[in-house]
Amino acid sequence: MKNKYQFAQEIIREAGHFIKSKMDHYIHVEEKTQFDDLVTNLDKETQELLISKIKNCYPEDNVFAEEDDIRHPINQGNVWVLDPIDGTVNFIVQGDHFAIMIAYFEAGVGKFGLIYDVMRNLLYCGGGEFPVCVNGRPLPEYEEKPFNRSLLGTNACMYADNYHGIRDLAKQTLGVRVYGGAGISMAQVMAGQLLGYFSHIQPWDYAAAYIMGKKLGYTLLTLDGHPVDFNSRQTIMFIPQAKLTEIKKYIK
The missing domain is CATH 3.30.540.10 (Fructose-1,6-Bisphosphatase, subunit A, domain 1)
Structure with missing residues (x-):
């Protein structure tokens, strides 16, 4: 290997x-x-x-x-x-x-x-x-950080439409960052520069971060909390496992 x-x-x-x-x-x-x-x-x-x-x-x-x-x-x-x-x-x-x-x-x-x-x-x-x-x-494993000391990465349209409550979640943070690419966005999550990343993407967009994120304490799920299928385009969240329960309070 x-x-x-x-x-x-x-x-x-x-x-x-x-x-x-x-x-x-x-x-x-x-x-x-x-x-x-x-x-x-x-x-x-x-x-x-x-x-x-x-x-x-x-x-x-x-x-x-x-x-x-x-x-x-x-x-x-x-x-x-x-x-x-x-x-x-x-x-x-x-x-x-x-x-x-x-x-x-x-x-x-x-x-x-x-x-x-x-x-x-x-x-x-x-x-x-x-x-x-x-x-x-x-890179260090995820270290606890409150929402009000964090930034959120997201797809621009999903944020604008408050899709599944993403804008509601973003209001609890210091703001959003939209980079226009899943890879760079999820790399910034793993580097501790973003709390999480929300988007509508394909398996080739998330596969690498899915593997690396597990090692650092992050999880990649659909917005309704199910595992991704590695087969189709899905709305996903790439977030710290430790923050899942707290984030679900805002993601409908």
């Missing part, structure tokens, strides 16, 4: 260098389901790069990835979950605030996860038997 973990760190950094090397070139943008659901040629090329690296070293392993409808169930064999560019809109508009994410499962059990904030060269990785670190520095 240690060799695979080291391999994952190498290929995610290689993918980050690949993206940076191509950012000044022409970027082709396509709409998927609607005008704000976008994909670029670099999303696809980065995913192809990662898959080729994985298949070259581990040909019997399987892939569950965002682009091109690659959907191998995570509970069947060894499975790599890939998000080549998380925060594609940020990537297109800002050239910043996006991440690459990798998660690795064996028979449905998460072994390790990685979130790479490309432009800041911050690699969050670990989970399972590995400590969770950022650029090699161990």
Whole structure:
């Protein structure tokens, strides 16, 4: 497992260098389901790069990835979950605030996860038997902090609509932060910079944080308190396990 973990760190950094090397070139943008659901040629090329690296070293392993409808169930064999560019809109508009994410499962059990904030060269990785670190520095387990000394990360529309009471919860905190990407938002939760993160996302958006968060005392659940299904887009909360009962007082 240690060799695979080291391999994952190498290929995610290689993918980050690949993206940076191509950012000044022409970027082709396509709409998927609607005008704000976008994909670029670099999303696809980065995913192809990662898959080729994985298949070259581990040909019997399987892939569950965002682009091109690659959907191998995570509970069947060894499975790599890939998000080549998380925060594609940020990537297109800002050239910043996006991440690459990798998660690795064996028979449905998460072994390790990685979130790479490309432009800041911050690699969050670990989970399972590995400590969770950022650029090699161990992150502490969740430390108790009251709502009135915390910030909340959330999807902007869900906050504006007070979806399931998210705005009611946010009013108990010092405010909200909207970063436009699940990976960077959940990394900030694990770093203790956000109390939690609420959004409507896909399995490749949350798989890495799900694995790492367990190691640090965080849980990832649907807003009605059920385990995520790793199959469909769901409204989720990524929060400290110790705060679950308190948060449920506001989340309807």
